[in-house]
Amino acid sequence: MDAPMTTLTQLSPSERIARLQALANDSEAAAKMAVELIDCVVDADEEIRNWASEALENLEAPLASDAAKIAKQISNPADDAAYWALKLLGRLGEEAKSQEAQIAAALKPERSLTVQQNAAWALGKIGFESSTTRGLLEKAAGSADARLAQLAKQALSGN
Numbered sequence: 001m002d003a004p005m006t007t008l009t010q011l012s013p014s015e016r017i018a019r020l021q022a023l024a025n026d027s028e029a030a031a032k033m034a035v036e037l038i039d040c041v042v043d044a045d046e047e048i049r050n051w052a053s054e055a056l057e058n059l060e061a062p063l064a065s066d067a068a069k070i071a072k073q074i075s076n077p078a079d080d081a082a083y084w085a086l087k088l089l090g091r092l093g094e095e096a097k098s099q100e101a102q103i104a105a106a107l108k109p110e111r112s113l114t115v116q117q118n119a120a121w122a123l124g125k126i127g128f129e130s131s132t133t134r135g136l137l138e139k140a141a142g143s144a145d146a147r148l149a150q151l152a153k154q155a156l157s158g159n
Contacts, residue, residue, distance in 0.1 A: 008036045013045055020051035030055045034062035034088055035069045042078040049080070062088045064095040071099040074106050074119075082106060082115045090122030097126050104133040107140050107152075116140060117148050124155035 008016050020040065023030040030037060037059075040052030062070060073085035089096040089103060096103075103126070106119035120140050123133065140152035 008033070008040055013048065016040070016043075017045075017047055017051055020048065020055055023055040024051060024058055027059050030059045031062050034059065035066055035073075038070065038073050038081050038084045038088075041080045041084055042076070053080075053084075056084050056088070059088070059091075061091040061093075064092055067092055067096045067099055071096075071102040074099075074102045079112045079115055082111070083118050086115065086118035086122045090118070090125040093125050094127060096122070097129075100126065100128050100130060100133055104128065104130065104136050107136040113145055113148060116143075117145075117151055120148060120151035120155050124151060124158050127158065128155070 008019060011019060020037075023033060023037065034056070037052050037056050041049055041056065043049050043052070067089060070085050070088050073081045074089075076082050076085070086103060086106060089099055100123070103119050103122050106115050107123075109116070111119070120137065123137060128134065128137070134156070137152045137156050141149050141156060143149045143152070
């Protein structure tokens, strides 16, 4: 029987950095740790944040079975955690369809512009069914921010 895997938060900072460096070069292993990687992008240590971001950047897509756990990070007040949660869900495409409401909620103006942009992008990747989501995207399509407006229009046209 395999011993339980040590989580990143259980490691010392230097061990965590070494593990994150390895994950940055191993997309398959990083996919299995996507939820923990999102936690690391808001770590107090800048080097940990940077390596976690590198691992997430190189990650093609997380495990579809982690979609609900990843979606919980969308409501994280830390923009970096929400940003990466949205990015990973978008990379999952239709496999993240059940997280539509959580993704759409990130379009609300109380979220940062970067988070709103990623939400519109993610909805363009996963598609949507809800009239509430459509309304939020239509409002975003009228945004003064050209990128948010473009991403929202793309999401609307793809549905």
